[in-house]
Amino acid sequence: MKTPRLEAYRKIEGSIGERMNEVLEVIRKIQPCTYEDIADELNVRTNLVTNRLNELEKAGLIRVIxxxxxxxxxxxxxxxxxxxxxxxxxxxxxxxxxxxxxxLETAFQKVQDNPAAKEVIKRRVNYCKYKLRLLTKFAI
Structure with missing residues (x-):
């Protein structure tokens, strides 16, 4: 039997990395679950799970309930x-x-004479670009 959650998972299953796929599969299987539940199920340390959870959440594939x-x-x-x-x-x-x-790009133009501020804004812009790439890569 196909469910709406399984359908969404199947659409992106082939486009994500192995660890991320494992984490997503465990969540789908035992949801609702915590990051510790997922780590226990995969028999790995929690730090190997938390980054994948952050990426999956930023990509709109999982959510906190x-x-x-x-x-x-x-x-x-x-x-x-x-x-x-x-x-x-x-x-x-x-x-x-x-x-x-x-x-941020507008703010960057306003702080041309402040190298420290420019660097902070530049990092934030790059982080936004990273999140946009995740969304594009894992689009449903």
Whole structure:
């Protein structure tokens, strides 16, 4: 039986890296889950999972649906987005990142005589470009 979450996952499955695919598959399988649940399921350290989660979330493929107490700390609960949710999130992120990049580029022009400020803005612009590339690469 195909579900909306499985359909969205299948659309991008071949375009993501192996570790990211493993993380996404585990989330799809055991959702809702925390990053620790995912690390336990994959039998890896949590730091190998958190970067993939950040990338998947920035790409609009997973989302936080709540928080729980786990091992004395509050943890985010992740789930795989449906195709409709992913498309909507990706459109929102695309617009947000594009506007943020444009604003930063305008600010960059205003601080031409301040090398430190230019460097900070340049890094932020590059980060926005990275997020836009993720959205393009993993578009539903």
């Amino acid at each position: 709540g928080r729980i107490k786990q091992k004395g700390n509050t943890r985010s609960l992740f789930c795989v987005c449906t195709e409709e949710e992913a498309k909507k999130l990706q459109e929102e992120f695309q617009s947000k990142y594009r506007f943020e990049k444009e604003d």
